[in-house]
Amino acid sequence: MGEGVRVEQESKVRVETEADIVLARQQGRAIARDLGFTLGNATLIATAISELARNIVQYATRGEVILKRIENGSQKGLVVIARDEGPGINDVRRAMEDGFSTSGRLGLGLPGVRRLMDEFNIHSEVGKGTTVTASMWKS
Amino acid sequence: MAVPILKQGQTLIASIQAALTDTDLLELRDALLEQVGRYRSRGVIVDVTALDVMDSFSTRTLRDVAHMTRLRGAQTIIVGIQPEVAFAMAQFGLTLEGVPTKLDLEEGLDYLAGTAKPGSDG
Numbered sequence: 001m002g003e004g005v006r007v008e009q010e011s012k013v014r015v016e017t018e019a020d021i022v023l024a025r026q027q028g029r030a031i032a033r034d035l036g037f038t039l040g041n042a043t044l045i046a047t048a049i050s051e052l053a054r055n056i057v058q059y060a061t062r063g064e065v066i067l068k069r070i071e072n073g074s075q076k077g078l079v080v081i082a083r084d085e086g087p088g089i090n091d092v093r094r095a096m097e098d099g100f101s102t103s104g105r106l107g108l109g110l111p112g113v114r115r116l117m118d119e120f121n122i123h124s125e126v127g128k129g130t131t132v133t134a135s136m137w138k139s
Numbered sequence: 140m141a142v143p144i145l146k147q148g149q150t151l152i153a154s155i156q157a158a159l160t161d162t163d164l165l166e167l168r169d170a171l172l173e174q175v176g177r178y179r180s181r182g183v184i185v186d187v188t189a190l191d192v193m194d195s196f197s198t199r200t201l202r203d204v205a206h207m208t209r210l211r212g213a214q215t216i217i218v219g220i221q222p223e224v225a226f227a228m229a230q231f232g233l234t235l236e237g238v239p240t241k242l243d244l245e246e247g248l249d250y251l252a253g254t255a256k257p258g259s260d261g
Contacts, residue, residue, distance in 0.1 A: 018160040018161050018162055019160055021160070021161070022158050022159075022160055025191070025192055026158065026191065029191065039223045040222070040223045040226045040227070042223075043191075043192065043223040043224060043226065043227045044226070044227050044230055046191060046192050046227075047192050047193070047194050047227040047228075047231060050192050050194040050196075051194050051195060054161070054194070054196060098232070109194070109195045109231075111232075112195065112231040112232055112233070113231075115230055115231060115232060116227065116230050116231055
């Protein structure tokens with residue numbers, strides 16, 4: 001997100017159980033549709049949220065998914081912030097590699113999430129937690 | 140939420156009715172694997188029309204269902220992937236490699252009927 005991006009509204013989903021994963025992605029889809037995203041793009045957003053929320057449940061036990069409407073001039077968008085205070089990721093660069101992340105049980109699905117969204121940012125500190133920020137602009 | 144599994148001849152039909160949690164999906168996998176043995180089924184159809192999202196977990200679990208039931212002698216077919224879900228899976232890079240997919244339940248049943256014919260390539 002660059003300069004001049006205005007944050008409109010915010011909605012927060014606590015993520016602690018498997019049911020919260022479903023809840024978070026359903027809420028994300030609803031907000032995206034409300035903003036006028038196509039069903040296809042709303043599904044991309046919901047899929048990204050599902051992956052990020054599952055990472056929280058599996059690796060950090062609990063955290064939250066924040067959904068914000070954003071605006072940049074005439075452009076409208078949605079930003080997804082998945083935040084936890086879990087163990088953090090030791091090697092973020094490696095976690096962003098496809099082979100590492102999508103194969104096997106330990107994959108985080110992060111490269112996939114990056115492909116789903118327009119903008120993607122990850123910040124992780126070992127022992128402190130991980131924050132993933134991913135946004136999509138309405139085309 | 141348990142997924143109802145219907146038995147029709149030698150085919151099991153699992154019709155997903157709503158969004159599923161990860162545990163629901165694993166329970167479905169285990170139930171199908173068990174029922175393939177109990178009913179001596181040759182085919183399994185999983186109808187995912189009602190699934191809102193196919194992410195890495197659900198895709199992997201469905202691939203596992205297909206693999207595990209194949210080892211027990213039954214072929215699994217996934218039907219009903221919605222266009223927006225297909226779009227998201229392609230963008231994400233998720234595949235159901237080696238698992239036949241058909242447009243809907245009707246096509247899935249036709250396919251299984253075809254592969255069950257003696258002398259067909261299957």
